[in-house]
Amino acid sequence: MSVPIHRRRFAAIALASAMVLTGATACGNDDDSSGGGDSGGPVTLVVDVFGDQGFGYEDLYKQYEAEHTNVKIQERGKGLGLGDYNTRLTQQITAGSGAGDVVALEEGTIVQFYAQADKFVNLADHGANDLKGNFLPWKWEQGTTPDGKVLGLGTDVGSMALCYRSDLFKAAGLPTDREQVGALWPTWDKFIEAGQKFATADKKHKFVDSATNFYNVVLMQIAGQGTGYTYYDKSNKLVIDQNPDVQAAYQLTTKMISAGLSNNLQSFSNEWNAGFKNGTFATIACPAWMTGVIKGQAGDAAAGKWDIAKAPGAGGNWGGSFLGVPKSSKHQKEAAELAKFLTSAKGQIGAYKAVGNLPSNPQALTDPAVADSTNDYFSKAPVGKIFAAGATDLKPVYLGPKNNAVRTAVENTLRAVEQGKSADEQWQAALKNGAAAGK
Amino acid sequence: MSLDLHATAPPEPRPPRARTSHRRASSATKLDLKYSPYLYVLPFFLLFAVFSAYPIVYTVWIALTDRSPLNATISFVGLDNFVELITDDPQFWNAVVNTFGMFVLSTVPQLMLALMLANALNRKLRAQTFFRMAIAMPIITSTAVVALIFSMIYAKDFGLINWLLDAVGLDPIDWRANRFASWFAISTMVDWRWVGYNALIYLAAMQSISKDMYEAAALDGASRRRQFWSITVPQLRPTIIFTLIISTIGGLQLFTEPLLFTSGSGGLSGGSEGQFQTITMYLLDVMNQRFRWGYAGAVALVLFVLIALMSTINYLLARRISSDK
Incomplete structure (x- = not known):
C-alpha cells in the first residue's frame, strides 16, 4: 500500500480541522483576553449604552482613564434604538455572557431585570449604599429591587417641558414669549384649546407631532399625580382596564386627535425625523432628553426657531436610565467604580453638558453648571431652570415588567385612531391587546 | 469515491521500511478505510448538529415550557402553549x-x-x-x-x-x-x-x-x-x-x-x-x-x-x- 502516508496526513488534517471546528464553538465563553485581575493590572471595561446621541460620556472616559492609568474604556451601542438594545441585553444577561462590564438600564425596562437580579452585581457590596444621598429618592428606589439589592445607579431623569416653534406661533398670532406661552396652557385641555386656535390660523402645519408622544407624556404626568403606576400595579398585576389614569390619558389623547391637531407621525420613524427637518409641526412634548433629539433631527437650519416652555399640568417624568454591572463581568470591582464615577455629580454634569440628559443627582441639579445653564439652540432658553425645577418635586411612576410590550400595544391603537378609526373601538382594542401583550 | 480509486490503483513497489511494520500498517489502513470517511463528513455534521439539530430539539423542548427571562424557574406546561395559540390567540x-x-x-x-x-x-x-x-x-x-x-x-x-x-x-x-x-x-x-x-x-x-x-x-x-x-x-x-x-x-x-x-x-x-x-x-x-x-x-x-x-x-x-x- 502506497497511500497511507499522504492519506494519513490528510486524515490528520481532517481530524485537526474537525477539532478546530468543535473547539471554535466551545470557546468564546471563558477567554479573558483583557487579562488583569483585582488590582493594578491593565483592565479593559466595556460600557453598553443606547440611543442616537449615546450618553455623552466621551470626555468623562478620557478623564477616568487619565486618573486610572490601568483602565481602558470601550463604549458600544451608540446609535442603537432602545428596543434593539434591550432585546440584545436581555439575551446577554440570560445567557450570562456577552454583556458589557457596565450596562445602561432604561427606566421602562429596569423592572424587567428585577427578576434577574441574581445576574447583576449588587452594587451595595461595592459601597453604593453610602451614595444614597447622591440621588433623588425615587430614582434610588427605582434602581433597587424590592428585596433591597442595588441593581443600578441613576444617570438621568426625563423631567418634562414643552418644546414649541416660536416662529410658527408668531405667524398664527399666538404669544411667543416662553412665560406667556406657558401661561396659555395651565392644563392639557387648555393646551388643546390653544391648538385649535393655532389650527384655525395655520392650515399648513399641525400643532402636535404625534399622538403617542403626547399620550406618553400625559400618562406619566397623570399617573405621577394619581395612582403612581400605569399598566401594572405595584404588585405587578396588569391593571390596564382598572387604572383610571390610563383611561384619562387615552381620552385626552383621542380628544386631541379628533380636534385635528396631530401630525400623525410615528415617533422615532423616518417620517417623524423628516417632520423635524421640514418643520411640519409646532409643538412636541419634551422630556429633557428630547432636546437632544430635536437638535439632532431639526439641525442647524432650525436653530433659534425652537423654544421651551413649561408643560401643561403638574410636573412629570418620562425616561431616564441607570448603570448596572452584570455578574458576567470579569472586572466587577473596576466596573462598579466606573459606574459610580459616571453617576457621580461630576459625571452627570458632564453628560448634561454633552447631550442634555438631566441629572438625577440633587447636588448636580443645583450646581450652577446645570441650574443656570441656557440652551443656545432653543433661543437661549434657561433649560436648567425649566427642567431642574420639575425634577426635584417629581412623584415617581412605577412601571411593570412588560411595560414596553403593553405600551406598544396601546400606542398602536392610538395610531389607528390617527388613521381614522373609531376612538371607542380602539380603546376596547387597547384593553384587549394590552392584556395579551402583558400576558 | 476516493476509496474506490485507491482500491483499484495499481500497487506500487513497497518501500522496504514499511515491510517490518506490515501488520501494524495494514490494521491501521483497515481502520483508516473504515472510519476516515466518517471523519471527512464529520465537520458538516458537527456544524449541522450545533446550528440545526440542537436548535430544533431545543425549540421542541422550550415550546413545552413557560421559559422566560422574567421567570426564575422553568416549569413544564405540556401542550398549554399550543392550545392557547390555536384556540385563544x-x-x-x-x-x-x-x-x-x-x-x-x-x-x-x-x-x-x-x-x-x-x-x-x-x-x-x-x-x-x-x-x-x-x-x-x-x-x-x-x-x-x-x-x-x-x-x-x-x-x-x-x-x-x-x-x-x-x-x-x-x-x-x-x-x-x-x-x-x-x-x-x-x-x-x-x-x-x-x-x-x-x-x-x-x-x-x-x-x-x-x-x-x-x-x-x-x-x-x-x-x-x-x-x-x-x-x-x-x-x-x-x-x-x-x-x-x-x-x-x-x-x-x-x-x-x-x-x-x-x-x-x-x-x-x-x-x-x-x-x-x-x-x-x-x-x-x-x-x-x-x-x-x-x-x-x-x-x-x-x-x-x-x-x-x-x-x-x-x-x-x-x-x-x-x-x-
Missing part, C-alpha cells in the same frame, strides 16, 4: 391570514411574470446577455435597502406613488393604514426582488428543452402561444414545482420587507392594527417584547407545520399541470 391568526394573503398576492404574479420574462428572454434578442444579467440584479441588492427605498416610494406624505396619484387627481392612499394596500405594497417589494431570480431558473430549464419538439409543433401548425402552453410549461413542470416550494418557504417566512415597511418604534407590530404583521414578526414580538420564549417556540413549530402543509399542497397542485403522462 386572535393576533396569531391575524398574522397567519396576513402571511397567506401576502404569499398569494406576491407569489402568483411573481411566478407568472417570471415565466413570461423567461419566455421572452429565451428568444433571439439583441443584447441578450445584458438583459439576462439585468433581471438578476435585484437579487444582489440587500433586502433592507429594497425595503427602505420602497417604504419611501409608498410613504404617506412625501411618497412617489401618492405624488403620482395626486398628479392624476386621485386621493392619496395611506399605505400602512389600509390592509390590502399594505399587502400590495409589500408584495411589490418581494416581486421586484424575486421575479428575476425565478426567471433565470425558468430560462435555464427552457434552454434544455429539445428544439425538435418546437419544430414538430410548428410543422403541425401550432401557434407560439400554443407551443408555450403545450410544450414549454409541461416541460418545465419539475422546475415550477421547485420554484413553488422555494417561494412557499420564503413567502411564509416573510419578515424583512414588512418589518422595514414601518420605521421607528413598534415595527414588529406590523401596522397600527397588525395589518401586515406576518407570522415571523409575531414570533419575534412574542419572544423579544413579551419575553414568552416557550410560547415563541410553539409559534415556530406551528409555522413549520404550516410550511410543510403548504409545500405539500403546492406540490400536489403543480403535479396536475398537464398531467398527460
Whole structure:
C-alpha cells in the first residue's frame, strides 16, 4: 500500500480541522483576553449604552482613564434604538455572557431585570449604599429591587417641558414669549384649546407631532399625580382596564386627535425625523432628553426657531436610565467604580453638558453648571431652570415588567385612531391587546 | 469515491521500511478505510448538529415550557402553549391570514411574470446577455435597502406613488393604514426582488428543452402561444414545482420587507392594527417584547407545520399541470 502516508496526513488534517471546528464553538465563553485581575493590572471595561446621541460620556472616559492609568474604556451601542438594545441585553444577561462590564438600564425596562437580579452585581457590596444621598429618592428606589439589592445607579431623569416653534406661533398670532406661552396652557385641555386656535390660523402645519408622544407624556404626568403606576400595579398585576389614569390619558389623547391637531407621525420613524427637518409641526412634548433629539433631527437650519416652555399640568417624568454591572463581568470591582464615577455629580454634569440628559443627582441639579445653564439652540432658553425645577418635586411612576410590550400595544391603537378609526373601538382594542401583550 | 480509486490503483513497489511494520500498517489502513470517511463528513455534521439539530430539539423542548427571562424557574406546561395559540390567540391568526394573503398576492404574479420574462428572454434578442444579467440584479441588492427605498416610494406624505396619484387627481392612499394596500405594497417589494431570480431558473430549464419538439409543433401548425402552453410549461413542470416550494418557504417566512415597511418604534407590530404583521414578526414580538420564549417556540413549530402543509399542497397542485403522462 502506497497511500497511507499522504492519506494519513490528510486524515490528520481532517481530524485537526474537525477539532478546530468543535473547539471554535466551545470557546468564546471563558477567554479573558483583557487579562488583569483585582488590582493594578491593565483592565479593559466595556460600557453598553443606547440611543442616537449615546450618553455623552466621551470626555468623562478620557478623564477616568487619565486618573486610572490601568483602565481602558470601550463604549458600544451608540446609535442603537432602545428596543434593539434591550432585546440584545436581555439575551446577554440570560445567557450570562456577552454583556458589557457596565450596562445602561432604561427606566421602562429596569423592572424587567428585577427578576434577574441574581445576574447583576449588587452594587451595595461595592459601597453604593453610602451614595444614597447622591440621588433623588425615587430614582434610588427605582434602581433597587424590592428585596433591597442595588441593581443600578441613576444617570438621568426625563423631567418634562414643552418644546414649541416660536416662529410658527408668531405667524398664527399666538404669544411667543416662553412665560406667556406657558401661561396659555395651565392644563392639557387648555393646551388643546390653544391648538385649535393655532389650527384655525395655520392650515399648513399641525400643532402636535404625534399622538403617542403626547399620550406618553400625559400618562406619566397623570399617573405621577394619581395612582403612581400605569399598566401594572405595584404588585405587578396588569391593571390596564382598572387604572383610571390610563383611561384619562387615552381620552385626552383621542380628544386631541379628533380636534385635528396631530401630525400623525410615528415617533422615532423616518417620517417623524423628516417632520423635524421640514418643520411640519409646532409643538412636541419634551422630556429633557428630547432636546437632544430635536437638535439632532431639526439641525442647524432650525436653530433659534425652537423654544421651551413649561408643560401643561403638574410636573412629570418620562425616561431616564441607570448603570448596572452584570455578574458576567470579569472586572466587577473596576466596573462598579466606573459606574459610580459616571453617576457621580461630576459625571452627570458632564453628560448634561454633552447631550442634555438631566441629572438625577440633587447636588448636580443645583450646581450652577446645570441650574443656570441656557440652551443656545432653543433661543437661549434657561433649560436648567425649566427642567431642574420639575425634577426635584417629581412623584415617581412605577412601571411593570412588560411595560414596553403593553405600551406598544396601546400606542398602536392610538395610531389607528390617527388613521381614522373609531376612538371607542380602539380603546376596547387597547384593553384587549394590552392584556395579551402583558400576558 | 476516493476509496474506490485507491482500491483499484495499481500497487506500487513497497518501500522496504514499511515491510517490518506490515501488520501494524495494514490494521491501521483497515481502520483508516473504515472510519476516515466518517471523519471527512464529520465537520458538516458537527456544524449541522450545533446550528440545526440542537436548535430544533431545543425549540421542541422550550415550546413545552413557560421559559422566560422574567421567570426564575422553568416549569413544564405540556401542550398549554399550543392550545392557547390555536384556540385563544386572535393576533396569531391575524398574522397567519396576513402571511397567506401576502404569499398569494406576491407569489402568483411573481411566478407568472417570471415565466413570461423567461419566455421572452429565451428568444433571439439583441443584447441578450445584458438583459439576462439585468433581471438578476435585484437579487444582489440587500433586502433592507429594497425595503427602505420602497417604504419611501409608498410613504404617506412625501411618497412617489401618492405624488403620482395626486398628479392624476386621485386621493392619496395611506399605505400602512389600509390592509390590502399594505399587502400590495409589500408584495411589490418581494416581486421586484424575486421575479428575476425565478426567471433565470425558468430560462435555464427552457434552454434544455429539445428544439425538435418546437419544430414538430410548428410543422403541425401550432401557434407560439400554443407551443408555450403545450410544450414549454409541461416541460418545465419539475422546475415550477421547485420554484413553488422555494417561494412557499420564503413567502411564509416573510419578515424583512414588512418589518422595514414601518420605521421607528413598534415595527414588529406590523401596522397600527397588525395589518401586515406576518407570522415571523409575531414570533419575534412574542419572544423579544413579551419575553414568552416557550410560547415563541410553539409559534415556530406551528409555522413549520404550516410550511410543510403548504409545500405539500403546492406540490400536489403543480403535479396536475398537464398531467398527460
